[in-house]
Amino acid sequence: MLFAPDTVESLNFVVALGNTTPGSSRSGEDELATVDQLAGLLSRFSYTGRIDHDKAELLSVRDVRTQLRSLWVLDRDEAVGVVNQMLRDARALPFLTRHDQLDWHLHATSPDVPLVVRMRAEMGLAFTDVIRMNEMGRLRVCEADDCDGLVLDLSRNGSKRFCTVRCGNRMNMIAFRERNS
Template sequence: MPFTYDTGVALASAAALINTAKEDIDPLGTPEGLDRFLEEQRFSGSRTHSQAELEAVRALRAELEVIWSAAEDDAVALVNGILRRANALPQLVRHDEWDWHLHATAPEAPLEERMATEAAMALADVIRGHELDRLRSCAGEDCDGVVLDLSRNRSRRFCDTGNCANRTHVKAYRARKAQGA
């Protein structure tokens, strides 16, 4: 099932947020790190630039990671909890270079609420489409990152946090070479 553009963007952003916790140095360790992350992910709307905002986004990161690997009924309960807390009221908007897409909070809502709601709305699409198997853990032996597989043939196995795919393929190549020698 192909997802709408904004759903794909929100899912990719949620995966990127979760994977920030997997890096050696947490990019969300400082408010400036959060600024960089939000710029990379192209989040719009109001900001407080406070420590409380940073801590709320880090808490959201942990909550999304639980949803990523949850069974369907558990994922539904968690997504519905996020939407209830945000008093989500979906509406079509168009801004910047984005065409029509859904926002479920006001632009003035707290950052963590807007981020949580975007992720929850996208995850709701995943659940409704019975596509939770597209949310995976990285197949790299020494990686606990998450993977969003939006490929047509459902073949994506590795995260974007490092060189997991390259390391795995090189290891397999070397093992085949050693076996043939």
């Protein structure tokens, strides 16, 4: 494994969050348009602490989604400034914790700060690991022609190209048809 489990969890969350946009979601619609959709997304990940379940929080998370999608495609040196700013804005003070069924992992803020602040801090820590390990190349955008889904490549040889099997199969079928026409 390239990264610590909490880093992988955070990066997988960025992918899930980033892939709620119309150009990357399965439905083609914005899948983060309601407070209930945000709650559904959060329930798939191990977010603990304060969650307000209101429109203001939803709008803040949508802003973070935009920021994280932009960060995903930066080169290593460009990403450093963005990540450092995210950590400063969140007033991150990393500490080890263990709760629920999770073993020791990093948190960077108190559980009572707003969700979006915790997101920025935790994603900042995750990107710190990616940058320090010089693995920004593992963060990609789907290579399918009509998809801008985020791809986290944790494969051994770093060859993952598509956000889902569906995109991969579709592109393979297009290539097959082009070869045989």
